Amino acid sequence: MSETPRDWILVTGGSRGIGRAIVEAIATPQRHLVLTYLRGREAAEQLVDTLRAADCSAEALGFDVGDSSECAQATEQLRTRLGAPYGIVNNAGVHRDGLMVWMKPDDWRDVLRTNLDSFFYVTQPFLKGMLANRRGRIINITSTAGQVGNAGQVNYAASKAGLIGATRALAKEVAPRGITVNAVAPGFVDTDMTADLPADRLKSMIPAGRFGQAREVAAVVSFLLTEGAGYVTGQVIGVNGGLA
Amino acid sequence: MQLTLEEIQSTVDKIMVEEFEVDPERLRPDAQLVADLDLDSLDGVDLVVALEKTFSCRIPEQEARGIRTLGDIYARVEAGLHGAPEPS
Numbered sequence A: 001m002s003e004t005p006r007d008w009i010l011v012t013g014g015s016r017g018i019g020r021a022i023v024e025a026i027a028t029p030q031r032h033l034v035l036t037y038l039r040g041r042e043a044a045e046q047l048v049d050t051l052r053a054a055d056c057s058a059e060a061l062g063f064d065v066g067d068s069s070e071c072a073q074a075t076e077q078l079r080t081r082l083g084a085p086y087g088i089v090n091n092a093g094v095h096r097d098g099l100m101v102w103m104k105p106d107d108w109r110d111v112l113r114t115n116l117d118s119f120f121y122v123t124q125p126f127l128k129g130m131l132a133n134r135r136g137r138i139i140n141i142t143s144t145a146g147q148v149g150n151a152g153q154v155n156y157a158a159s160k161a162g163l164i165g166a167t168r169a170l171a172k173e174v175a176p177r178g179i180t181v182n183a184v185a186p187g188f189v190d191t192d193m194t195a196d197l198p199a200d201r202l203k204s205m206i207p208a209g210r211f212g213q214a215r216e217v218a219a220v221v222s223f224l225l226t227e228g229a230g231y232v233t234g235q236v237i238g239v240n241g242g243l244a
Numbered sequence B: 001m002q003l004t005l006e007e008i009q010s011t012v013d014k015i016m017v018e019e020f021e022v023d024p025e026r027l028r029p030d031a032q033l034v035a036d037l038d039l040d041s042l043d044g045v046d047l048v049v050a051l052e053k054t055f056s057c058r059i060p061e062q063e064a065r066g067i068r069t070l071g072d073i074y075a076r077v078e079a080g081l082h083g084a085p086e087p088s
Helices: A017-026 A041-053 A068-082 A105-133 A144-148 A154-177 A199-203 A214-224 B005-020 B041-055 B061-066 B070-082
Strands: A008-011 A032-037 A057-062 A087-090 A136-141 A179-186 A236-239
Touching: A008 A017, A017 A032, A017 A041, A017 A214, A032 A041, A032 A068, A041 A057, A068 A105, A087 A105, A105 A136, A105 A154, A105 B041, A136 A154, A136 A214, A144 A154, A144 A179, A144 A236, A154 A179, A154 A236, A154 B041, A179 A214, A214 A236, B005 B041, B005 B070, B041 B070
Parallel strands: A008 A032, A008 A087, A032 A057, A087 A136, A136 A179, A179 A236
Antiparallel strands: none
16 A cells, blocks of 8 residues: 655755755654765764654665766656655765866866766656646755855866756746745855865955854755745855855 | 547546646647647646546657647557557
């Protein structure tokens, strides 16, 4: 006997950093969460255990969001089992920083593949179902680098700017069916990704005088997922301490 | 599912009237979905979803793109249900 479909939300790269904070912020007993990971299997499974202990419904799924065939397989099994999601948070991302003059083609491709191609590979298979449901939320985690650029991050900035363009265009396509598409653009946030940066020098450039916390990004994502945020679409919401 | 062409036509016509509020008088096999029946591109997605659900069949994206007229829908559904050659 099949169960009544219930709302579920997909969060890519949900095992650590900002993705983990998003998962922690939006977990409730009322909806199911699917978080994806690539290398952080142990962290992902621990997080799922923690959520389940708090009566929240969650599962972890390991696949490479930048690989079209892995995504096709994963999204097909999710679609068969759970139907179309209420929300998709495209959060998974990598960086391979360095001046473009020294950048290897693989550094360019890997970053574009994981940060931008993944948006298409993960979101497209669910769109038809979401359109049929006439409601939904798509949130793309981009970056201040995608808004204003950042030396040493030409590949990363290009991928994140691409996500912003995709966000704005898809928002226009699906707005008539009650689906919102927004981007959240964190600045410098305390995560593994920023651990090696010269924090003191950077903080002097940030009006708020500090790095952000992952939970401060998660709070915005959490809001955008609510029914109350239904008239917010095609927007890029900066969470950057006034940096941009 | 064994349906005659007439049954397929009347079921499709019912979808057009009930889901897309098309005037029944305009339902002719040569009616263009966009030009004559005022469906837009998102309606096209809804139409495919409705047809797949109603007739328990799958309409691949490439075939969906080839559907232009009401007659194309009848033919596609009939081909899918009866295993006849699919319209090009």
